[in-house]
Amino acid sequence: MPFIPHTEEDTRAMLDAIGAESIDDLFDEIPAKLRAQSLDRIPMGRNEMAVSRLLHERAADDSQPLSFLGAGAYEHHIPAAVWELTTRGEFYTAYTPYQAEASQGTLQLLYEFQTMMAELTAMDISNASLYDGASALAEAVLMAVRANRKSKSRRILMPATVHPTYRKVVDTIVRHQGIQLEIVDFDMHGGHVDPDNLPAEPGDITAMIIPQPNFFGALEDVHALTDWAQSNSALVIGVVNPTAMALITPPGEWGNGNGADIVCGEGQPLGVPLSSGGPYFGFMCCAKKHVRQMPGRIIGRTTDLEGKTGYVLTLQAREQHIRRSKATSNICTNQGLLTTAATIYLSLVGPEGLRQTAAHSHSNTQQLMEKLCAIDGVEKCFDRPSFHEAALRLAKPVDEVLSALDAEGILGGYDLSTDYPQLGNAMLVCATETKTEADLEHYAAALQKVLA
Amino acid sequence: MPFIPHTEEDTRAMLDAIGAESIDDLFDEIPAKLRAQSLDRIPMGRNEMAVSRLLHERAADDSQPLSFLGAGAYEHHIPAAVWELTTRGEFYTAYTPYQAEASQGTLQLLYEFQTMMAELTAMDISNASLYDGASALAEAVLMAVRANRKSKSRRILMPATVHPTYRKVVDTIVRHQGIQLEIVDFDMHGGHVDPDNLPAEPGDITAMIIPQPNFFGALEDVHALTDWAQSNSALVIGVVNPTAMALITPPGEWGNGNGADIVCGEGQPLGVPLSSGGPYFGFMCCAKKHVRQMPGRIIGRTTDLEGKTGYVLTLQAREQHIRRSKATSNICTNQGLLTTAATIYLSLVGPEGLRQTAAHSHSNTQQLMEKLCAIDGVEKCFDRPSFHEAALRLAKPVDEVLSALDAEGILGGYDLSTDYPQLGNAMLVCATETKTEADLEHYAAALQKVLA
Amino acid sequence: MNNTHTPLIFEHSRPGRVNTTHTQRSTATAHSIPGSLLRKTPPCLPEVSEMDAVRHYTRLSQKNFSIDTHFYPLGSCTMKHNPRACNSLAMLPGFLRRHPLSSEQHGQGYLSCLWDLQEILKDVTGMSAVSLTPMAGAQGEFAGVAMIRAYHDANQNSERTEILVPDAAHGTNPATATMCGYTTREIPTDGNGDVDVEALRAVVGPQTAGIMLTNPSTLGVFDRRIKDIAEIVHDAGGLLYYDGANLNAILGKVKPGDMGFDVIHMNLHKTFSTPHGGGGPGAGPIGVSKRLQPFMPIPVVGKKNAADKEVYYWLTEKDLPQSIGRLSAFMGNAGVLLRAYVYALLLGREGMTRVADYATLNANYLMARLSQAGFDMALPQRRATHEFILTLKRQAREQGVTAMDFAKRLLDYGFHAPTTYFPLIVPECLLIEPTESESKETLDAFVEAMAAIQQEAEGDAATLKGAPYTMPLRRLDDVKAARELDLRYKTKPVSDING
Amino acid sequence: MNNTHTPLIFEHSRPGRVNTTHTQRSTATAHSIPGSLLRKTPPCLPEVSEMDAVRHYTRLSQKNFSIDTHFYPLGSCTMKHNPRACNSLAMLPGFLRRHPLSSEQHGQGYLSCLWDLQEILKDVTGMSAVSLTPMAGAQGEFAGVAMIRAYHDANQNSERTEILVPDAAHGTNPATATMCGYTTREIPTDGNGDVDVEALRAVVGPQTAGIMLTNPSTLGVFDRRIKDIAEIVHDAGGLLYYDGANLNAILGKVKPGDMGFDVIHMNLHKTFSTPHGGGGPGAGPIGVSKRLQPFMPIPVVGKKNAADKEVYYWLTEKDLPQSIGRLSAFMGNAGVLLRAYVYALLLGREGMTRVADYATLNANYLMARLSQAGFDMALPQRRATHEFILTLKRQAREQGVTAMDFAKRLLDYGFHAPTTYFPLIVPECLLIEPTESESKETLDAFVEAMAAIQQEAEGDAATLKGAPYTMPLRRLDDVKAARELDLRYKTKPVSDING
Numbered sequence A, B: 001m002p003f004i005p006h007t008e009e010d011t012r013a014m015l016d017a018i019g020a021e022s023i024d025d026l027f028d029e030i031p032a033k034l035r036a037q038s039l040d041r042i043p044m045g046r047n048e049m050a051v052s053r054l055l056h057e058r059a060a061d062d063s064q065p066l067s068f069l070g071a072g073a074y075e076h077h078i079p080a081a082v083w084e085l086t087t088r089g090e091f092y093t094a095y096t097p098y099q100a101e102a103s104q105g106t107l108q109l110l111y112e113f114q115t116m117m118a119e120l121t122a123m124d125i126s127n128a129s130l131y132d133g134a135s136a137l138a139e140a141v142l143m144a145v146r147a148n149r150k151s152k153s154r155r156i157l158m159p160a161t162v163h164p165t166y167r168k169v170v171d172t173i174v175r176h177q178g179i180q181l182e183i184v185d186f187d188m189h190g191g192h193v194d195p196d197n198l199p200a201e202p203g204d205i206t207a208m209i210i211p212q213p214n215f216f217g218a219l220e221d222v223h224a225l226t227d228w229a230q231s232n233s234a235l236v237i238g239v240v241n242p243t244a245m246a247l248i249t250p251p252g253e254w255g256n257g258n259g260a261d262i263v264c265g266e267g268q269p270l271g272v273p274l275s276s277g278g279p280y281f282g283f284m285c286c287a288k289k290h291v292r293q294m295p296g297r298i299i300g301r302t303t304d305l306e307g308k309t310g311y312v313l314t315l316q317a318r319e320q321h322i323r324r325s326k327a328t329s330n331i332c333t334n335q336g337l338l339t340t341a342a343t344i345y346l347s348l349v350g351p352e353g354l355r356q357t358a359a360h361s362h363s364n365t366q367q368l369m370e371k372l373c374a375i376d377g378v379e380k381c382f383d384r385p386s387f388h389e390a391a392l393r394l395a396k397p398v399d400e401v402l403s404a405l406d407a408e409g410i411l412g413g414y415d416l417s418t419d420y421p422q423l424g425n426a427m428l429v430c431a432t433e434t435k436t437e438a439d440l441e442h443y444a445a446a447l448q449k450v451l452a
Numbered sequence C, D: 001m002n003n004t005h006t007p008l009i010f011e012h013s014r015p016g017r018v019n020t021t022h023t024q025r026s027t028a029t030a031h032s033i034p035g036s037l038l039r040k041t042p043p044c045l046p047e048v049s050e051m052d053a054v055r056h057y058t059r060l061s062q063k064n065f066s067i068d069t070h071f072y073p074l075g076s077c078t079m080k081h082n083p084r085a086c087n088s089l090a091m092l093p094g095f096l097r098r099h100p101l102s103s104e105q106h107g108q109g110y111l112s113c114l115w116d117l118q119e120i121l122k123d124v125t126g127m128s129a130v131s132l133t134p135m136a137g138a139q140g141e142f143a144g145v146a147m148i149r150a151y152h153d154a155n156q157n158s159e160r161t162e163i164l165v166p167d168a169a170h171g172t173n174p175a176t177a178t179m180c181g182y183t184t185r186e187i188p189t190d191g192n193g194d195v196d197v198e199a200l201r202a203v204v205g206p207q208t209a210g211i212m213l214t215n216p217s218t219l220g221v222f223d224r225r226i227k228d229i230a231e232i233v234h235d236a237g238g239l240l241y242y243d244g245a246n247l248n249a250i251l252g253k254v255k256p257g258d259m260g261f262d263v264i265h266m267n268l269h270k271t272f273s274t275p276h277g278g279g280g281p282g283a284g285p286i287g288v289s290k291r292l293q294p295f296m297p298i299p300v301v302g303k304k305n306a307a308d309k310e311v312y313y314w315l316t317e318k319d320l321p322q323s324i325g326r327l328s329a330f331m332g333n334a335g336v337l338l339r340a341y342v343y344a345l346l347l348g349r350e351g352m353t354r355v356a357d358y359a360t361l362n363a364n365y366l367m368a369r370l371s372q373a374g375f376d377m378a379l380p381q382r383r384a385t386h387e388f389i390l391t392l393k394r395q396a397r398e399q400g401v402t403a404m405d406f407a408k409r410l411l412d413y414g415f416h417a418p419t420t421y422f423p424l425i426v427p428e429c430l431l432i433e434p435t436e437s438e439s440k441e442t443l444d445a446f447v448e449a450m451a452a453i454q455q456e457a458e459g460d461a462a463t464l465k466g467a468p469y470t471m472p473l474r475r476l477d478d479v480k481a482a483r484e485l486d487l488r489y490k491t492k493p494v495s496d497i498n499g
């Protein structure tokens, strides 16, 4: 039987030991009228060979165009060793490390992960992951509400430059707790939140969210925004791209004070394949003083009976299995395997590799912008510096352009016109380090043709 | 530096410890006039991302048609677990298990492998692998010459039904040792060696080779051939398909006596991908009495200082590193990783899985033959029962037919007309368990079209 | 197990060691970014060679128990075999390299798998519709309770502020209720492990938004009065939430939809065997009854006919305007869903039921054998479902050893410990779930180990107190970890970050 | 290391346990095969579940030292880092699923890789042409010596019956000479580790077919009089065979072709970092001078222009009618060649030379440090190449400990032992090859371990004699293994198969 080792003899002997006649007897506590009839909509079992063939056929349907699409999920080179190690059975098929002594592999790795994320963001500490970037931002908002005891308003400033889906997810998750999300509009020239447009006396604000880079790929004026928010007693929640951290000021160093209070983001760029949208992982870091409000698992270093160093799950009193209805979050299963991949990824690329990945992606996007903007009917939307993504305005409707590019085997970018109709025919493009000079040329030539 | 961990500081400190000025000094014993200029034909190093892209492009060039080609390498389903386990670093990056205490993983696995191969062939013992099926047959011939002390002739009977390339390889390898390979012709009706056509008094023969199934997929009359050979004091060398062993009489049970003396073959069907021809592995089994003539590594069970069971390389006195010019073979590095895959494969499929794979391949080929022979201009070459491969005679030249099938995305089979011109437009086809009813129909329809 | 000390990856790091295989060899700079926005000092990530990294993480991995190496009878966690085909097929390049926002046209293969999976899960649960988007059980719970709330809101029923939760429930249940803005009211369990129906009757009312029920419960029994409970809550105007994290024992045997439930979440990382990855990822799809269908989280996969072909597409806000909304940036844990789909195809209809058969057989067999070996069961009079509870209350009293001591000592015997101290209502308990993929020999060996440990406890309890002995480390100090917080390596000589 | 006892897979087997995930669920029979040719009793292969198999082999794997887990300074074996990209790219489906006899048209991608690799190896060796077909070093040797023989035969020079082999040579050299029908004559090594040129002069003659030379030799030194040797043998009408198994120290530094060699084999599984797989596979391509080119083993990859495109194809018997012939059923260890190709691309021109630089630096550093720690080198006056020899002759005399004892004790210190007792001409020797991929820290730790073991030897030699202590087993009895042969598990109660 697939995945069931019992021989008939075993089954017989086991029923005897139980004192039951048949396996069916073991279900005698289920009221008879509830017993299900059958599973008609489920096909009969197939062997691995047949399933493998089916899946190969289906995977073959999903072609892989040359992609300039980012919008929250980024194509980066992933060293071959990352997933070969990550899918080792001992990592892949272990549970949450409840028995620390039999889980030092996972625990030490997560402690290393926490250190790396704290380093990247220049924050004091990190947790061991949340689901994804969007839900991590929602958790950050809930955490800020708990952490900012001075504020009573539950008002959260949410720039319109935050990823539109992140804004939706935050709304879905926090809306039941009397939290108000106030949209902060962006500057049409810079594509960023202009600090000068923020009110001098904004009243009681619990927290302000600052994306860096923002959804348009543009860099926010994080120092001024942080200072403004903190001077108004609001906590600062940074939402950052972890690759960008190798190049740009990390949230721990934003503003004139102690930097952001809480930092979160999508971990996917760190060694996780695009894989149709998941599994990715959300990360969250914070200032030490907020640690007891942190959601999610945290690993700590300790010693054993003999004084040897080891690692355990710690501060569990924050979590649902101990604190139940008063927990910092309901999260239980997180995205452990993906943090495993990210930890190995960061070890393999190192600080210099990550910096070069970031710099190369940045410069590729710059070059792409130059090439594309040289085409008639294409112009930059914004003048702020950007990381590795930027918005273009086209002379034709974006959906038409994208379909035409698709026919050329190019995934041209993300259509901004639904989420931001005020921008006109705007499109977001991204060129990571995976793109060659020839790829950029290829795109430019195709776009020229399409717009001609 | 790729794969080199030295920092500049390290290098400096190391040179100091050596007492050298520069790395170049370390090469001062190489005569100056021999120092190479440069490696002009080697491209500059590329990073993994660039190499990965290049290889992906090249692999994409090699399309995967629906294949009915066998001729010594067979497409079988390989459970996903086989290679996930085989490529675990501890198997993949270990050396030959010279330090037994630190290599029990590989050693125990090989002992299991030896047991499985001995079981499959019904022989007493197995070695731990040779290079491939063809070179294993050459080694078997050399072994037979050593083992058959009664025979002085060094005459080896080699049926023409043995894989043509195997015959070439045997010739390449044994020709320097005064060994004569005498071709035994086959029966044009059966496609097999007819025992009745063998001479009653053949003189001194050292060994006779018996393929089962033979190159045409046909089953030889192994019992009669074995009895004939052994009654003439010749050793019997079986060359067998290991998958077929689950279905047909294993060499250990051939004839009326003790079965074959030496058995070898290509291990590829046991969990090894086609991979353009290698790495595969050759296997070799023999009767206990011949063990000291066996080439290749052999693992034995023993005990440690405390009496616990363990495994070691044994009978090393046969091998080149001890016996040098008098060794049973010059083989050193073998095909360990592939036997790892085969051992895991056989554990996963078990006796019933292997039997069903064999039976299903057999019946698929039978069905295919029926469908194809129903087409005008197609007929069976031979009337002997076959395993999972069979020869067809076509009304048109085979190369033309194969190119036309190729255009339909079908790899139609192996053209026999070069190796066996006497068969006319003959082609070898094979349908393993991987083929569905629809695949067989698809082939039949295409062939009909091509021949019409 | 690899018992040798493994330094942190940071301890292998040396300044200036650059692994150029994974750098860009480019001179790209960030000249267009103003200095004030540039990072001043690089992050202290490890600087190691590829080999150091491979060696380090290979060795670390060897310090884990996992299903691939050990029996892991962690109750409520369903640590069953994770077939490797699920992994390798989900990682086919066509799936793996696809951008989540690439067009539906480039995702028909992937979407068709998800659509099939939705159908399979509908059949398994007996619900009307399924959304695959929640990324774990707890997020499925959130979605479910948020739908209950959306439903009441849509019916102008906002005075319903309470969610009922049995005291045996998993911690995520009350935590979820809180996230959805509800207060939790605990319902006691009766002596037979069923929900105390009288107590329930006493607390339902117009303030009841719904009940979250786990069945089979975390006590490892099937609540026999489930229909009554359903009626009581429904009659009071509340909705029924089914915590389906543990469907292993009822696959094909009974469908939550048939019991009258309005919404259920499943844990594909349990019942459908996707790997736990040392903590995740999971997938917590939800199934809903007709009345909750309009509120489902998006996206959901739809199928339509276009130009004589079946075409799969995403249902979004436009199709489900009353949806509670989105729960993730894209569409949940896509790759986990694929793994579950492959598993479902391999099992098939007959295989599903067989899972329930043998998971139940294994649990009941292990319970019987452990009883015979002299251990006390929490509910000896009941059938086990996929799991059961053993209590060491007596041993605690008589020998002074705890469930924790047994758990740690089991590690020395080569078994991962069962779940300890959960559910909270049974003292000194071990919640044991063998799963269907373990053989009788393994279960027998586990019973022997338990018996041997009991002997040790009766002989010299100190042996247990000092366990484990054969792991890379002896027992670890949790209290110290929480008191003297050390949550990251001090990569640089900055002021004390921790402590 | 996993030190727990692991039963044989056969001991997990239970009759009737069928893993249907990998069976055909078909009712196919073999009715067309006559009964006399059908198997009567099925082979006793293990009957285990997929999980049992996965668990068993995962646990077994944990009982190995490997590069991915340990420093493995096995001299002459070049245990360097095996980059994972080499594996994953060689296993791309386009390469992996290709049938070796499918048309060249369907193999342009694969063939172009091999062609490039031939070019790279030509450049590295300075030879005129390369054939990739030999499946390991020893087969490369066979091909090389067979070509020498074919050359002499073609020149009607059949009185040349002797192959000269230095006494330090690898065992495959004399064994190969025998397989090619030659007798071997040993040449002594002089006190400096170089071939004794006078002795060589004394034995060359019209009976000399050729010499097989390893340079750097297995003594870890570069033969400084290589040009003289070449001249002496060439002048006598013999050809020069270069055992290039160990090219790591001379990549880009010196080319065998420039030294006047006629044929060389390489071990890609050493110098080009393809994994050793617990014993294999390897690849032993050969490079030849112009005069041996017609005799190369086939197939070889050629390139031609067709319809304005470069087309790759196989050179066969037709193209090389004087070829020594074929060595494998298809075209050698294709997948190993791909791995080596990827490695070569990753290194590139500059990376090749760097390998030689740092392999040599590491060996010389380790030799210097060990000398400073009081160990005796076999050739202290020489530069090390990629490896060097330490002799424990003194310790054997003074403390009664052997190279074997040191080797076993090193395992306890977490290091794989160096090669022991090879080359045969140095007593109690350890042949130590660190390779370029190990860091200074690792080398330093190895020196510390050696020093600590030396201290133990001086203290209580019994400690060493009893080593190892921390492996899954204590020292194993080789003598018993060879005396009481037990070469397979007795799966069934048949008469005694072994013993």
Ligand SMILES: Cc1ncc(COP(=O)(O)O)c(C=O)c1O
Binding pocket: A331, A332, A333, C076, C077, C136, C137, C138, C139, C170, C172, C214, C218, C243, C245, C246, C267, C282, C283, C284
């Ligand atoms: C009964 C029960 N409910 C809910 C959950 C939560 O599921 P998850 O961990 O996937 O969030 C679990 C799993 O731990 C569980 O066992």
Ligand SMILES: Cc1ncc(COP(=O)(O)O)c(C=O)c1O
Binding pocket: B331, B332, B333, D076, D077, D136, D137, D138, D139, D170, D172, D214, D218, D243, D245, D246, D267, D282, D283, D284
């Ligand atoms: C010097 C030398 N020559 C030849 C060989 C034989 O190579 P292989 O093991 O690949 O047959 C080796 C490797 O062991 C070697 O070190």
